[in-house]
Amino acid sequence: MDIMVWKPHVTVAAVIERQGCFLLVEERIEGRLRLNQPAGHLEAGEDLCQAVQREVLEETAHRFTPETLVGIYLWRHGSHGETFLRATFAGHAEGPLEGHVLDTDIQRTLWLDADQLRRRQNQWRSPLVMRAVEDYLAGHRYPLSLLVGMLEG
Numbered sequence: 001m002d003i004m005v006w007k008p009h010v011t012v013a014a015v016i017e018r019q020g021c022f023l024l025v026e027e028r029i030e031g032r033l034r035l036n037q038p039a040g041h042l043e044a045g046e047d048l049c050q051a052v053q054r055e056v057l058e059e060t061a062h063r064f065t066p067e068t069l070v071g072i073y074l075w076r077h078g079s080h081g082e083t084f085l086r087a088t089f090a091g092h093a094e095g096p097l098e099g100h101v102l103d104t105d106i107q108r109t110l111w112l113d114a115d116q117l118r119r120r121q122n123q124w125r126s127p128l129v130m131r132a133v134e135d136y137l138a139g140h141r142y143p144l145s146l147l148v149g150m151l152e153g
Contacts, residue, residue, distance in 0.1 A: 009083070009085070010087075011041050012041075012048055012055060013038065014039070015088060015136045016090075018093075018111065021113050022117065023062070023111055024036065024110055024111070025060060026106070026110060034124065035125065036125040038052075038059040039086070047149035048089075049089070052066055053066065060095070060096060061097045061109075062093040063093065063094045064092070065093075066089040066091040067090060067091040067144070068090050068141040069089055069090075069142040069144060069146060070090050071131075071140055072088075077126070084128075090136055114133055114137060117129070
């Protein structure tokens, strides 16, 4: 008897704010330009903090130091039913690093304030984009000590 095990995609994202604006990426998804926080999938052997640091660097050329957890979100994509478990961090970014090549799907990085982002709802990759910003603005901050990694070699 074959039993199919359901597994959500585990992803990470970074809310990076400077002077009231948020660092976002514009990426090409299925032929359309979409806005997202720097984000991506957890890879084998990484903990969540390592994953978000890697993703921010790959997508924005900024070195990112996660300082707090903004939230953990479970979202199911309505059109194809895939489910995502997303850990979203806030922290400090340095950069961009000169000469760093961005991931191929990333068209550019940009800084938008919350109102500008709200007005571009039709470009959000998912509703998680604005939800993370709203939670950040509402003061949602949780210690990284909530995340316990017990990875064995």
